[in-house]
Amino acid sequence: MNTQAIQILFLKDLFLSRWPLFGYLVGGLFSAMVTCLPGETAGFIGFVLMITVTIAAGIHLIGVLLLAESVDMTRTFVMSLPVSLLDYSIAKISVVLVAFMIPWLGMLASLTVLNFVVPEAKTGIVAFLVMIFLFMLAGFCLQLVTAVVTESVGWTIVVVVMGNVLLNLFIKSLHDHPVIAELNRSETLSWPPIVLQIMTIEVIVMSVALGLAFLLQIRRRDLV
Amino acid sequence: MTGEFLCVYTVYMNKHRWITLSQSDPRALYLQVIEQIRRRVAVGDLPPGTELPSIRQLAADLSVSVITIKRAYLELERDGTITTRQGKGSVVAEKPGLSTAITQRELESHLNAAAQLGSLLGLSKTEMQRRMAEACENLQRKQK
């Protein structure tokens, strides 16, 4: 394992995706601020915007960083350089994840801060937000592993669409859940067991997806 | 001696090809190399003692395979045009006698051919001599 090579590949990919990253980060922060505008409609619109930004960021980054390498055949170029499959896999999976987490974290962090800062906001809703964001992150990891396995835009989009449908169902069922609904109206932030359970499942799904993606990458027989 | 050595290498640096190989020439490339080196030696562009580029360097400069140049140098060594010193590369041989003989033969055949062409054109001996003198003057002017 060559840490220098991994670093160089990682930074190269971040650099390549700099414009989309910047765009989604700005879009995400903007959406977060919209949610805090007065009125229920604003909150709703802001929320929808954030989800859109997150989904778009996910597809775009997977497209640019993962799928493009096989379609554009830049991978042959990269693998002709002194990097092993292990170096490449570590750098690639981590950079795709980190790149996605930049706008993702930007949004979650700003929403959390705004919730504490804006007087009308119910702080308890932060737990709700965290669960939703973790759900989206887990969904992203599933898209990632799909892209790694299938190298197909088509299949990745299928997973994106399914994830979106499930996300909406998830939000609805959370909303209807008595404990969570109660939490959303409270002024204090707390983490009841149901919330922690859900978060644990989400983290497990993420780890399994990432682990699978990584294992499948390094066990490729052919580099190109 | 060093002056000539530098001269040959300056030519290389400028990539003025004093050997030009023709793809359309049906003769094998190594034969072209041999002939052109012999000619340069014969007219005095490569005086005796001039260091020739290494086989690899010449191959690289002319974009031909190493075995082509190896073969050419081998032939040139065999007929005495060049001498190869162990581990120190090749130089133009000290005895230009042999190459002069080759060039003399060439001159003979060129002169005979010119005489034939002159008679075909109906030129007189004086006219031919005048043309020859003109050609020599042109060459001198160019060499200045």
Added chain:
Amino acid sequence: MSIAIAPPHTKTAAAALRGVARTFKHFRLDNIDLEIEQGTVNGLIGPNGAGKSTIMRIMMGLLTPDTGTVSVLGQPISSREAGAKRDIGFFSDDMRLYKSETVAFHLQFVRSLFPGWDEAYAQQLLSRFGLIAGQKVRGLSHGQRVKCLLLLILARRPKLLILDEPTNGLDPVARQEVLSELMQIVSDETRTILYSSHNTQDVEQISDTITFIDRGRVIARNNRDEFLERWRRIRVQAPANWQAPAIAGLRPESTFGNLRVLTLDRYQAGVEDRLQLSGATLESSETMSLEEIFVAAVMRGREENEL
């Protein structure tokens, strides 16, 4: 008292494939034995789909063979190891750079991975190849892209160059620029080139050793001059019932009335006489160009395979 004599110094192999085989869905590479001697220029000629690219990718560790061993620059090759790639420059016709980035970006990227990068030479090549550092790859023509890729390879001063059809699709000027720059490597006897082409003229000009590949197998392999010297096309006039004498390597190529054309792959003095003795009248016995030799060798290989 006998004195032990040391065996002659074996030439260093820059690369060696032994018994390499790989099966794909619609193609099979079969039992490839190939050795590339250090300091030589090696041409690999084969029709499209013959397996040239596959062999080269296996040499680079980009594809894993089913059987056989691969060793390059003295090290075994596998996808796990990156070390050998530090001294190898690989070019493939279908390699692409990042369209949205500039030539300079790629220079900087590759430079960061090669401690042996020669920046002065890279700058020289930039101007020699007529490339602009600030230009985006998207705007490069095919020839410029090829030259850019080669620049990225040459500036690392690799010990071994594996080039898969480098002159494909290049205009004559670009081709000369590329060949002439590649041949500079020849002046260093520790550096080796392996390149594939279906343009026999390039190969004929610069190769020391040539290997013919067809349908996943090595058809013939020899020193370039040996090929050119050993092959002949012989035209004879012979009556209808004439049978060619059993001379090793002599095969009929075509018939037209009384005219018989044969090819011979191991010429020896006296062949023409034997043909005359067998009742045929010799019309001509000529050498063949590398292209003609290649086609004849491939045809023979295919015929033999069908038997």
